[in-house]
Amino acid sequence: MLCGITTQQQFAPTMTDFRPTYDKSFDRIAADRLPALLRAMPKAELHMHIEGSLEPELIFALAQRNGVSIPYASVEELRKAYAFTNLQSFLDIYYAGASVLLKEQDFYDMAWAYLERAAADNVVHTECSSTRRRTPRAACRWRRWSTACTARAPMHARSWA
16 A cells, blocks of 8 residues: 555456356256256347348348349358358358348348247347448338338237237
8 A cells, every 4th residue: 555545566356356156056957958948038139230130041032032142052051151250251141131131021021030030039128220331222221121110010019929
């Protein structure tokens, strides 16, 4: 202590001071019960860019419906690419998926697929957004996205209650 002030050397905590602790009874949960328990737990998804939620099957369906070519030959090839190795490999898929979103119905289908999956995963809170600047036609797409989500979603809210 120097003039009543604790010096850095005296105050320096170790990493062990910050280790989280948990209830050891958690270790007694049988491994075969854990998946069901985790599925049943309420969850929150924060900072969710909804275009990133597109599954390969929906990307291919929308590409076919809109006549958009994507750089993957099959659903299986695209699914394998989901094993991201770096940010760029994620962004390649993200932008390929976003490129098939052209019509209001596309945005509705994307939002509906996400919300169904979120409900099945017991997501009780989501902070969902859309990346508006991803293409030159973003303003037009943003209007379609917002219309699809705000005008149609309330009529389906009971499905997840």
